[in-house]
Amino acid sequence: MIEILGCLTYEHNLPLLFLAVGVCCMACFVSANVVRRLRLVARGHRVIWAIVAGLVYGCGVWATHFIAMLAFQPGLPISYAPGLTAVSALVAVLGAALAFPLVQASGKPRRGRALAGGTVLGLSVGAMHFMGMSAMRLPGTVEFSPPHAVLSVLAGGGLAALALARRFDRRRGRLAAACLLAVSILCLHFLGMAGTTILPDGNVEVAGGGLDGHLLAITTAAVVAAIATVGLSSVVLEEKLWGERTRDAARLRRLASGxxxxxxxxxxxxxxxxxxxxxxxxxxxxxxxxxxxxxxxxxxxxxxxxxxxxxxxxxxxxxxxxxxxxxxxxxxxxxxxxxxxxxxxxxxxxxxxxxxxxxxxxxxxxxxxxxEAQIRYLAHHDGLTGLPNRALLADRAHQVLELAAREGRGAAILCLDLDRFKTVNDVMGHEGGDRLLAQVAERLRASLRASDTVARLGGDEFAIIKADLDTPEAGAALANRVIAALSVPYDLDGQVFEIGTSVGIALFPGDGRTVPRLLHNADTALYRAKRDGRGVYRFFEPAMDQRLLERRAMERDLRVAVERGEMFLVYQPQFDTMTRELVGQEALLRWTHPARGVVPPSDFVPLAEEAGLIIPLGRWVLETACIEAAGWPVPCRVAVNLSPAQFRQPDLVAAISGILERTGLPPQRLKMEVTEGLLIGDTERALTVLRALKAMGIFLSLDDFGTGYSSLGYLRRFPFDELKIDQSFVRGLGRDVESAAIIEAVLALGRSLGLSVVAEGVETEEQLGMLRSRGCPQVQGYLLGRPARSGEFFAAAVTPRLPETLLAASPHMHGSA
Known part of the structure; x- marks a missing residue:
C-alpha cells in the first residue's frame, strides 16, 4: 500500500507541483476576467463568452490535475486511458460553462445563485478528478476513500461558491475570486489524493495503448498555453473594445444629457x-x-x-x-x-x-x-400704460357689436383726448408726460365696469367701448364720470398739474354699424368738443362729419397754398406815442383761397400747427418779411412771430442767420416775437437760443406778457428788449380797474428794467389817450393803421406819422382810469 499524500516529499517532483499550482492560478485569473465579460456583453454574445470561460477554467483544472499526477513518481509504470481522460476534461469544461453564466449574467451575484454555481463547479471538478484517477493504468489497484471523496467535493464546491459570490466587475473582487477558485481546486485535488490508495500487484501487467506520460505532459502544456493565450488575448481585445465602447457611450451620454x-x-x-x-x-x-x-x-x-x-x-x-x-x-x-x-x-x-x-x-x-404670451400681450397692449391698443380695441369692439346686434341692445364708442397735456411735456419732459399717462390709465380703469374696455390709441388719445348701452344718457353719464376723474390735479415730483379731457361719443347702431365708422364718428365728435371749449363731451351729429371733411379739404389746400401763390404778408404799423414816428411793422400771414376767398388766420394757423405745416410756413414768412423789409424806404424794424414748433428746431439760429445773409436785411432791423410758453420746459435751451439771437443783433420781444406763465425770473434771465401788452388788457381800459392796474404795473416794470413796451389792440381814441397819459412808449392797433401789404405805408412822399388829433389826451380820460 502506498499513501500518496504521505509520499509527497519523496515520490513527487516538486517543480512540477509548483507548475501545477501556477497553471491553476493562471487559469483561475484568466477565467475571472472572462467571466466579467458575461455581464457586460449583449445577451446574444453571452453563450460565446460562457464557452470561453468554460474552456479556460475546465482546461486549466484538467491541466492542474494531470501536471500534479505527472509530478507523482511512485516507481511504477503509469499510463492513461485516452477516452476516459478526454471525457474528464469535457466534464470540467461543461461544468464551468454552466456555472459561470448562472451567477454573473444577472448582475450582482445572489447567495442562492452563488451556491448553485459553486455546487456545479464542485461536482464537475470532483467528477473530473476521480475520472482522471480512474483513467490511470498501472500494475496495481487504485482505491478511493468515500469520506475523503465527499470532503474534497464539499470543500471545493464551498470555496467555489465563495468565489462566485464576489463582484467580478471590480478588480479587487476578481482577484479575490481567482484566489478562492484556485484554492478550491487545490483543496479538492489534494484532499481527493489523500483518500487514494494504490495496491501494487506484481502479477498484473499494464495494458497497452495508454497515453505515455511524456506525451501527456507535452499535450497538457500545449493545451494550457493555447487556451491561456486565446483567453488572455480575448480578454485584452474585448477589454480594449469595451473600453472604447464605454468611452464612446459615456461621451454620447454626456452629449445626450447636455x-x-x-x-x-x-x-x-x-x-x-x-x-x-x-x-x-x-x-x-x-x-x-x-x-x-x-x-x-x-x-x-x-x-x-x-x-x-x-x-x-x-x-x-x-x-x-x-x-x-x-x-x-x-x-x-x-x-x-x-x-x-x-x-x-x-x-x-x-x-x-x-x-x-x-x-x-x-x-x-x-x-x-x-x-409667445409676452409677444401676444405686447402686440395687443400699450407698452406704457398696459391698456389694450388699437388692434385689441377693434377686436373687442367687434365682439361687443356682434353681441349687441344679436340681442338688440345698444353700445357706444367714446374717443378721448387730453387737454393741456402738452404743457406737462414742456415742463416735465417726455418722462413726466409718460408718468402722467400711466396715472390717467389707472383712473380710466377705475371709472369703467368690467364689461367695458378702455384702450390707448396713441399719444394722449384714448378710446372706450361701452357695452349694454340702454340710453344715450348712460353714455353721457360715463363721459361726465371720465371728465371728472381726469380733471383731478396730478402730482408729479411735487409739481401739481391740472389737465382735462374732451370726449366724443358715437352710438351703435344709429351712428354706425362697424367699428371703423363708429371710431371715425366718435373722433369727429371729439374734434367738435375740443372746438367748443374743451372739458366737455359731444355726441356725433351728421353735420359734424361734413365740417370735418371741409377741414380735411382745407388742410390739403393749405399744403399747396404757398406754391400756388395764395399766401401773402400784411403789416400792421407800430408808432412811438411821443414822436409820432413809425418805429416798426408786424408781419401777419394771410391766405386768399381761390374758392373760399380770404381765410381768417384763426382758421388756418391752428390747422397748420396740427398738421405739422407751421415750420415750412414759418420759414417762408420770415424770409418773405426780410426780403420785403429790406426794400422799405424807412429803415424801421419788421416783427415776425416765432411759433413753438419753430423754436424747437435744432437749426433755428443757423436758419435765421442764413435768411438774413441771403436777404441782406441788417439783424438790428429784425424783431423776433416769442410767447412765454416757449420759455418753460427746456429753459436752458431756450436761454441758449435767445442769447445766440441777441448776439447776432436781433431785437427780442416777449409777446402777450401777463397772459401765460408770467414770471419776473424770465425778465431777469432772458435777454428781452421789449414787452408787449396783450390786447385783452387794452380792451379793458375804461371798463375795469384791473386792466388799468395791470397795464400800469407792466409799464412801471418796463421802465425799471429798461425795456420798451408796446400795447397792441388799440381800437379807440379813449384807449390811446389813456395809454399815452400813462407813458406807454409804443402802440399798435386798428385805430392807428390796419394791416396792409408791404409798401402801402410808403406810397405817400412823406414818412407815415401818427396823426396829431389822436395824440390829444383829455384830462378826464386820465382821471376815469
Whole structure:
C-alpha cells in the first residue's frame, strides 16, 4: 500500500507541483476576467463568452490535475486511458460553462445563485478528478476513500461558491475570486489524493495503448498555453473594445444629457434609457424610469399612439404639443418628436424582426410659451400704460357689436383726448408726460365696469367701448364720470398739474354699424368738443362729419397754398406815442383761397400747427418779411412771430442767420416775437437760443406778457428788449380797474428794467389817450393803421406819422382810469 499524500516529499517532483499550482492560478485569473465579460456583453454574445470561460477554467483544472499526477513518481509504470481522460476534461469544461453564466449574467451575484454555481463547479471538478484517477493504468489497484471523496467535493464546491459570490466587475473582487477558485481546486485535488490508495500487484501487467506520460505532459502544456493565450488575448481585445465602447457611450451620454431636450428610448412602450435632462424635467431619477412603461411619463393616449405608429410624430414634420405632468404635479407644456432607430436584430439562426426601438425627444416649451404670451400681450397692449391698443380695441369692439346686434341692445364708442397735456411735456419732459399717462390709465380703469374696455390709441388719445348701452344718457353719464376723474390735479415730483379731457361719443347702431365708422364718428365728435371749449363731451351729429371733411379739404389746400401763390404778408404799423414816428411793422400771414376767398388766420394757423405745416410756413414768412423789409424806404424794424414748433428746431439760429445773409436785411432791423410758453420746459435751451439771437443783433420781444406763465425770473434771465401788452388788457381800459392796474404795473416794470413796451389792440381814441397819459412808449392797433401789404405805408412822399388829433389826451380820460 502506498499513501500518496504521505509520499509527497519523496515520490513527487516538486517543480512540477509548483507548475501545477501556477497553471491553476493562471487559469483561475484568466477565467475571472472572462467571466466579467458575461455581464457586460449583449445577451446574444453571452453563450460565446460562457464557452470561453468554460474552456479556460475546465482546461486549466484538467491541466492542474494531470501536471500534479505527472509530478507523482511512485516507481511504477503509469499510463492513461485516452477516452476516459478526454471525457474528464469535457466534464470540467461543461461544468464551468454552466456555472459561470448562472451567477454573473444577472448582475450582482445572489447567495442562492452563488451556491448553485459553486455546487456545479464542485461536482464537475470532483467528477473530473476521480475520472482522471480512474483513467490511470498501472500494475496495481487504485482505491478511493468515500469520506475523503465527499470532503474534497464539499470543500471545493464551498470555496467555489465563495468565489462566485464576489463582484467580478471590480478588480479587487476578481482577484479575490481567482484566489478562492484556485484554492478550491487545490483543496479538492489534494484532499481527493489523500483518500487514494494504490495496491501494487506484481502479477498484473499494464495494458497497452495508454497515453505515455511524456506525451501527456507535452499535450497538457500545449493545451494550457493555447487556451491561456486565446483567453488572455480575448480578454485584452474585448477589454480594449469595451473600453472604447464605454468611452464612446459615456461621451454620447454626456452629449445626450447636455442637450436642451429630454430624450428617451423605448421598445414597445418599455423605457430602455433616458437622459438626465428628461429626468430633471419629470422630477424623477433616471434609474426610476428605466424599465417602466412610457405612461410613467406621457399620457396614455399619446403612449398608445407612439406604440402603434412611432413615425406619427417623427422628424419634426408633425411635432405633437401636450401638457406633461411632473412627479410634483406641475403641468409643463412640451413638444414631442419620435423616430425609429432600430428595425431588425440578428439572432443565432435567423434574422428575427422585433418591435422597433424608438427615440422620443421631449422639448420643454415653457420659455417659448412664455415668450409667445409676452409677444401676444405686447402686440395687443400699450407698452406704457398696459391698456389694450388699437388692434385689441377693434377686436373687442367687434365682439361687443356682434353681441349687441344679436340681442338688440345698444353700445357706444367714446374717443378721448387730453387737454393741456402738452404743457406737462414742456415742463416735465417726455418722462413726466409718460408718468402722467400711466396715472390717467389707472383712473380710466377705475371709472369703467368690467364689461367695458378702455384702450390707448396713441399719444394722449384714448378710446372706450361701452357695452349694454340702454340710453344715450348712460353714455353721457360715463363721459361726465371720465371728465371728472381726469380733471383731478396730478402730482408729479411735487409739481401739481391740472389737465382735462374732451370726449366724443358715437352710438351703435344709429351712428354706425362697424367699428371703423363708429371710431371715425366718435373722433369727429371729439374734434367738435375740443372746438367748443374743451372739458366737455359731444355726441356725433351728421353735420359734424361734413365740417370735418371741409377741414380735411382745407388742410390739403393749405399744403399747396404757398406754391400756388395764395399766401401773402400784411403789416400792421407800430408808432412811438411821443414822436409820432413809425418805429416798426408786424408781419401777419394771410391766405386768399381761390374758392373760399380770404381765410381768417384763426382758421388756418391752428390747422397748420396740427398738421405739422407751421415750420415750412414759418420759414417762408420770415424770409418773405426780410426780403420785403429790406426794400422799405424807412429803415424801421419788421416783427415776425416765432411759433413753438419753430423754436424747437435744432437749426433755428443757423436758419435765421442764413435768411438774413441771403436777404441782406441788417439783424438790428429784425424783431423776433416769442410767447412765454416757449420759455418753460427746456429753459436752458431756450436761454441758449435767445442769447445766440441777441448776439447776432436781433431785437427780442416777449409777446402777450401777463397772459401765460408770467414770471419776473424770465425778465431777469432772458435777454428781452421789449414787452408787449396783450390786447385783452387794452380792451379793458375804461371798463375795469384791473386792466388799468395791470397795464400800469407792466409799464412801471418796463421802465425799471429798461425795456420798451408796446400795447397792441388799440381800437379807440379813449384807449390811446389813456395809454399815452400813462407813458406807454409804443402802440399798435386798428385805430392807428390796419394791416396792409408791404409798401402801402410808403406810397405817400412823406414818412407815415401818427396823426396829431389822436395824440390829444383829455384830462378826464386820465382821471376815469
Amino acid at each position: 442637450t436642451f431636450e429630454g430624450l428617451l428610448i423605448h421598445r414597445g412602450g418599455t423605457i430602455l434609457d433616458v437622459n438626465e435632462t428628461l429626468a430633471r424635467l419629470v422630477g424623477l431619477p433616471a434609474a426610476a424610469l428605466v424599465g417602466h412603461d412610457i405612461t410613467r411619463i406621457l399620457p396614455a393616449g399619446v403612449a398608445s399612439r407612439l406604440r402603434a405608429d412611432p413615425e406619427a410624430v417623427a422628424n419634426g414634420t408633425a411635432a405633437l404639443e401636450l401638457e406633461l405632468v411632473t412627479e410634483g404635479g406641475r403641468s409643463i407644456p412640451v413638444e414631442i418628436l419620435s423616430r425609429v432607430i432600430e428595425e431588425v436584430k440578428t439572432g443565432w439562426r435567423r434574422r428575427a424582426r422585433l418591435q422597433p426601438a424608438c427615440a422620443v425627444a421631449i422639448r420643454d416649451l415653457t420659455e417659448r410659451k412664455r415668450a
